[in-house]
Amino acid sequence: MPDPRLEKLADVLVGYSTAIRPGDVVRIEGNPPTTPLIRELYRASVRAGAHPTAGLVVDEAVEALLEDGTEEQLDWVPLDVRWALEHGDVWIVLDGPENTRHLSGADPARMARRVRARDPYQTRYLERSHRGEFRWVLCGYPTEALAQAAGMSLSGFEELVYRAAFLDAGDPVAAWERFGARLDLLGAFLAGKTELRIVAEDTDLSFGVGGRTWIPSKGMSNLPDGEVFTGPVEASVEGTIRFSFPATIRGRQADDVRLRFEGGEVVEASATRGEGFLREMIGMDDGARRVGEFAFGLNDAVTEYTGSLLLDEKIGGTVHLALGHSVPGTGGENASALHWDMVCDLRRGGEVYADGELVYRDGVFLDGASS
Amino acid sequence: MRDPRVERLAGLMTGYSLRLGPGQVMRINGEESALPLATALYRSALARGALPYLNVIPAALDEILLADASEEQLAFISGGEQLQTEQVDAWGTIWSSSNTRALTRIDPARRRTHLSAQFRLVNRLWQRVSTGELALCGTLFPTQAHAQDAEMSLAQYEDFVYGACHVDGDADPIAHWESVSAQLTARARQLDGVRELRILGPDTDLRVIVEGRPWIPSDGRHNMPDGEVFTSPVEAGTEGEIYFAFPSIFQGREVEDVRLWFEGGRVVRADASTGQDYLRALIGTDEGAAVLGEVAFGLNYEIDRFTRDILFDEKIGGTMHVALGGGFDEAGTKNTSDLHWDLICDLRADGEVYADGELVWRAGNFLIEPAVARA
Numbered sequence: 001m002p003d004p005r006l007e008k009l010a011d012v013l014v015g016y017s018t019a020i021r022p023g024d025v026v027r028i029e030g031n032p033p034t035t036p037l038i039r040e041l042y043r044a045s046v047r048a049g050a051h052p053t054a055g056l057v058v059d060e061a062v063e064a065l066l067e068d069g070t071e072e073q074l075d076w077v078p079l080d081v082r083w084a085l086e087h088g089d090v091w092i093v094l095d096g097p098e099n100t101r102h103l104s105g106a107d108p109a110r111m112a113r114r115v116r117a118r119d120p121y122q123t124r125y126l127e128r129s130h131r132g133e134f135r136w137v138l139c140g141y142p143t144e145a146l147a148q149a150a151g152m153s154l155s156g157f158e159e160l161v162y163r164a165a166f167l168d169a170g171d172p173v174a175a176w177e178r179f180g181a182r183l184d185l186l187g188a189f190l191a192g193k194t195e196l197r198i199v200a201e202d203t204d205l206s207f208g209v210g211g212r213t214w215i216p217s218k219g220m221s222n223l224p225d226g227e228v229f230t231g232p233v234e235a236s237v238e239g240t241i242r243f244s245f246p247a248t249i250r251g252r253q254a255d256d257v258r259l260r261f262e263g264g265e266v267v268e269a270s271a272t273r274g275e276g277f278l279r280e281m282i283g284m285d286d287g288a289r290r291v292g293e294f295a296f297g298l299n300d301a302v303t304e305y306t307g308s309l310l311l312d313e314k315i316g317g318t319v320h321l322a323l324g325h326s327v328p329g330t331g332g333e334n335a336s337a338l339h340w341d342m343v344c345d346l347r348r349g350g351e352v353y354a355d356g357e358l359v360y361r362d363g364v365f366l367d368g369a370s371s
Numbered sequence: 372m373r374d375p376r377v378e379r380l381a382g383l384m385t386g387y388s389l390r391l392g393p394g395q396v397m398r399i400n401g402e403e404s405a406l407p408l409a410t411a412l413y414r415s416a417l418a419r420g421a422l423p424y425l426n427v428i429p430a431a432l433d434e435i436l437l438a439d440a441s442e443e444q445l446a447f448i449s450g451g452e453q454l455q456t457e458q459v460d461a462w463g464t465i466w467s468s469s470n471t472r473a474l475t476r477i478d479p480a481r482r483r484t485h486l487s488a489q490f491r492l493v494n495r496l497w498q499r500v501s502t503g504e505l506a507l508c509g510t511l512f513p514t515q516a517h518a519q520d521a522e523m524s525l526a527q528y529e530d531f532v533y534g535a536c537h538v539d540g541d542a543d544p545i546a547h548w549e550s551v552s553a554q555l556t557a558r559a560r561q562l563d564g565v566r567e568l569r570i571l572g573p574d575t576d577l578r579v580i581v582e583g584r585p586w587i588p589s590d591g592r593h594n595m596p597d598g599e600v601f602t603s604p605v606e607a608g609t610e611g612e613i614y615f616a617f618p619s620i621f622q623g624r625e626v627e628d629v630r631l632w633f634e635g636g637r638v639v640r641a642d643a644s645t646g647q648d649y650l651r652a653l654i655g656t657d658e659g660a661a662v663l664g665e666v667a668f669g670l671n672y673e674i675d676r677f678t679r680d681i682l683f684d685e686k687i688g689g690t691m692h693v694a695l696g697g698g699f700d701e702a703g704t705k706n707t708s709d710l711h712w713d714l715i716c717d718l719r720a721d722g723e724v725y726a727d728g729e730l731v732w733r734a735g736n737f738l739i740e741p742a743v744a745r746a
Contacts, residue, residue, distance in 0.1 A: 025449050032403060035429040042432050046439045051447045056403060056427045060410045068417055072394070078424035079396065079458060083451035 002036050005158075008167045009139070009223075010040035014048055016173045017137040017220050018090045022049030027084040029055045030094025034141045037094055050090070055080065057093075059102050066106045066114065074110060075117040085125040089134065095310065096141030100149045103251035108280070111250055112337050126328045129221075139223040140310045150306035157306070164224035164301045164311060176219045179226065183216035183298065186365065187228050190214045193354040195236075196294070198319060200350040202242035202258065207294065208233035212331040217295075226299025226314045231332020235264035237291050241321065244345035245305045245312060247271075247278070249338075254278040257342055259323075265289045266323070282323065287336025293322035296360075297343070309341055317347035317363020374407070374529070379538035380510065380595070381411035385419055387545045388508035388592050389461045393420030398455060400426045401465035405512040408465050421461070430469040437477045437485060445481060446488040456492050462505060466682070467512035471520055475623045482622075487709075500593070501701065510536070510595040511682055521678035528678075535596035535673045535683060548591045551598060555588030555670065557741035559600045562586040565726040568666065570691060572722035573614060574630065579666050579693075580608025584703045589667075589686075598671025598686045603698030604663050606706050607636035613693070617677045617684065619643075619650075619714045625679075626650045629714060637661045638695070654695060659708030664698030667691065668732075669715070681713055689719035689735025 014020045026045045028038050038054050045052035065073060084091060103111065128134035140146070140161055147157035162168065169175035194210035212230045219225040243257045254274030259266050266289045271278045282288050300316035313320045324339040326332025346352070347363035359366055385391040397416045401409045409427050416423035436445065474482065499505035511517065511532060518528035533539040537547045566582040584602045591597040615629040626646035631638050638661040643650045654661050672688030685692045696711040698704025718724070719735035731738055 025451070032406065035403060038429050039432065039435065042429075043435045043439060046436055046444060049441070049444070051444060051449060053449065053451070054428050054432055056406075056425070056429065058406065058410060058413075058425055058427060060406075061413045061425055064410070064414050064417060068414070070420065073417060073420075073422060076422045078422075079398075079455050080424065080426065080451055083454055087450055 002040065005162050005167050006037050006040045007044075008172055009037060009162070009165060010044040012165065012167070012172050012176065012219070013041060013092060013137060013139060013223060014044040016176050017139075017223055018092060018135040020045055020048045020050045020090055024048075024050040024089040025084075025087070026050045026052040026090040026092065027055070027080075027088050028052055028092045028094070029057050030141060031057050031059065031096045031098060031143075033098055033143045034094040034096035037096075037139075037141055041092060059098065063102060063106070066103070066110050069110075071113070074114045077118055077121060082121060085121045085134075086128075091125070091134070091136040093136070093138045094141045095138060096143045097145050098143065100145050100307070101251050106251070108250065112284070116337060130329055135220070137221050137223055138310065140308060146306070146308050150304075150308065152306075160302070160304075160306070161224065161311070164226075164299055164314070166224075166301070180216065180218035183218045183226070183228055186296075186298070187214040187216045190228060190230070190354070195355055196232075197353040197356075198241065198344070198346070198350070199353070200242075200344065200346055203240060203344060203350075205237070205239040205241045205261070207238070207291070208236035209294070213329060215327070215329055222310060222314075224299060224302065224311060224314055226302070226316070227295045227297050227320075229293050229295030229327065229330065231326040231330035231334070232291050232294050233264075234290050234332070234334050237261040237264045241344060243342040244318075245343045246307070247340065247342040248307065248309065249281065249340045252277055261291075264291070281338060281340060284324075284338050285336050287334045288324050288338040288340075290323070290334045290336075291321055292324045292326040292332055292334045292336065292339055293320075293330070293341070295320050305343075312343050313341050315343065315345070317350075318343050318345050319350075319352070320344065376529070376533040376538050377407050377411050377512075378415070379544055380533065380536055381408060381415040383536065383538055383544045383548065383591075384412060384463060384508055384510060384595055385415040385421070385461075387548050388595055389463060389506040391416055391419045391421045391461050391506070395421045395460035396458065397421050397423040397461040397463060398426055398459045399423060399463045399465070401512070402428055402430045402467055402469070404430060404469055404514050405465040405467035408467075408510075408512040412463055412465075416461075431473060433485070434473055434477075437474065437481055442481075442484055445485040448488055448492060452492060456495050457499075460505065462496060462507040464507075464509040465512050466509065467514050468516045469514060471516050471679075472623050506592070508591075508593055508595060509682070511680065517678075517680060520680060521676075523678075531674075531676075531678070532596075532683075535671060535686075537596070537673065548597075552588065552590035553743045554741070555590050555598070555600055557743045558668075558670070558737070559586035559588045561741045562600060562602070562726070567608075567727055569725040569728075570613065570716070570718070570722070571724070572716060572718050573616070573720075575611075575613045575716060575722075577609065577611040577613045577633065579663065580605040581666065585701070587699070587702055594682060594686075596671055596674065596683065596686060598674070598688070599667045599669050599692075601665055601667030601699070601702070603702035603704035603706065604666050605636075606662050606704075609633040609636045609663050613716060615714045616717045617715045618679070619712070620679060620681070621649075621653060621712050624649055631714075633663075636663070653710060653712060656696070656710045657708050659706045660696050660710040662695070662706045662708075663693050664696050664704055664706045664708065664711060665692070665694035665702075665713070667693075668737075677715075684715050685713050687715065687717075689717070689722075691716050691718055691722075691724070
């Protein structure tokens with residue numbers, strides 16, 4: 001019998017995140033371990049009157065392409081993917097890897113080339129999504145590999161993920177709606193600010209946010225979710241920041257990353273492990289030295305670091321900053337092939353000042369900010 | 372450990388069946404259980420410089436659709452499917468059921484609605500095959516479900532499947548299939564001159580007119596394994612009776628001991644020991660369902676037993692099969708029907724076939740070898 005939590009999760013994804021309507025053309029994809037959820041999503045989509053198709057994402061094929069593919073093959077985007085991004089209504093992607101490090105040995109330049117080939121389609125679907133013609137969601141699915149990366153058992157990790165998706169609420173959709181309303185208020189509060197300053201151990205970072213848009217991320221395009229993000233004014237970032245958790249991207253990692261910014265650019269970067277990799281990423285292109293995103297993690301059901309970015313960047317009481325490409329809709333203007341999120345824990349002694357006023361301490365917004 | 376036969380099968384399909392070339396777009400279709408072969412096909416296509424992509428789906432989604440969808444949803448074809456049907460250069464399909472009987476309790480009317488929508492795409496694919504725009508090949512990846520139907524262990528069934536595809540040894544499978552192709556082509560050219568076939572066997576004495584109908588070799592381009600020559604008989608010419616010792620299966624349901632009597636090309640009586648009502652209902656599908664659309668010789672002698680899967684059964688070396696229903700345009704058919712049901716007649720023990728009065732086949736073998744043209 002399928003895990004009854006999967007049916008609930010499917011209801012949230014279909015009924016809330018993507019709000020599937022009759023006649024919608026829906027694409028559902030995920031790694032092979034996610035098939036139990038794909039099946040529930042397929043059923044829920046059919047019952048919602050939509051036209052779902054499903055496809056498995058096969059890591060071994062991606063590995064083979066990265067290893068053996070010619071440039072023509074790396075640059076080619078399959079017909080079904082192109083059509084779904086340009087003409088489909090809904091796209092649900094389930095991230096449930098069998099091995100979180102399967103690309104650790106792949107050539108970063110070839111990986112970047114494959115990602116770049118998809119840029120035009122990515123831009124297209126982000127535009128379509130901005131205009132409300134396309135709804136997409138990335139959902140984390142607990143697998144042995146993710147549990148192992150988090151240093152816990154599968155059942156423990158499942159509980160963490162499902163709690164973070166509010167499945168233990170009597171009515172998860174209603175819980176997401178309530179939570180979303182809270183994030184909207186917080187977004188409105190932050191929209192009135194021009195400068196933020198983050199203070200914590202080894203961290204004192206200031207940047208402008210005036211004129212930029214804060215976007216509440218409330219379970220529509222990520223699940224689990226819970227953050228409010230914007231794109232800082234690029235040239236205004238000054239100071240230092242030390243990231244509490246390992247920074248991972250494309251199957252590789254750098255530990256204890258410290259960055260110093262001057263005039264919006266990284267001028268010093270160090271890590272206790274993976275420093276070479278860190279510098280390689282930052283040197284990828286001009287935009288990789290600048291900040292594309294700043295965000296508050298606000299999901300209090302996520303309390304511990306798991307090594308899975310989808311969860312880590314949502315940990316209630318953290319902030320994260322991304323080097324590289326800006327997120328459309330925030331007003332951010334930075335362009336890069338990189339978008340690397342790094343998380344800084346503010347739960348013990350961290351402070352945030354908005355236009356000189358203390359608004360956040362020890363991982364929590366002070367009264368008046370979030371209500 | 373990887374089974375080296377899977378890689379050889381993949382290489383055979385891309386190199387021989389599909390003749391995949393650089394820059395060609397290949398769609399690889401299958402269910403999750405086919406992943407080892409699907410990824411092997413993907414790798415093999417990459418190595419040939421093609422542009423492959425996987426369309427691998429979890430098992431049993433059609434069961435969900437057939438259970439819960441509206442009529443409109445059942446008949447829906449997305450623009451994405453249409454686009455791919457028009458643009459892909461090579462289409463590789465892997466059958467690998469997890470349960471060959473999963474759909475037997477589904478309402479047949481709902482299933483027809485779904486299938487007839489899907490057939491529009493399938494027909495378009497075959498149209499593109501006939502104009503040479505598309506290469507298309509289907510194969511099977513061994514699963515417990517198929518092994519169970521064949522009454523074998525999975526390991527025995529794997530040996531059977533890979534043996535039938537000729538990918539189980541060190542010999543080059545492409546060279547094997549090229550030689551099979553030459554033989555089958557020569558056999559087809561020889562049969563082209565025949566006016567009437569008379570099939571004699573246990574409870575069987577059937578005359579089929581094939582005059583003017585071209586014979587077509589099935590040589591591993593569209594099916595793997597393969598090995599038959601077939602044509603579509605002259606519609607009004609079939610006379611006599613025929614007995615099918617193997618169970619006859621249509622959409623997962625079996626009919627046993629089928630006997631058919633023909634007059635003036637049409638079935639006039641149809642009996643079976645089990646499933647007789649189903650048999651008669653199928654023959655009553657439409658006008659063309661009581662008429663033969665195909666007659667064929669099964670010539671793959673590495674397929675030596677009945678396994679309840681038409682991909683293999685119709686090619687059993689030493690059998691013949693006829694199909695009730697729609698025939699093949701390229702074989703000059705005039706019969707159309709929504710039905711195409713292959714029924715297999717075992718002639719290996721004491722069957723005989725006469726071509727225009729001359730004995731040409733006895734106990735499952737042609738008596739004279741055709742002259743094979745050198746390539």
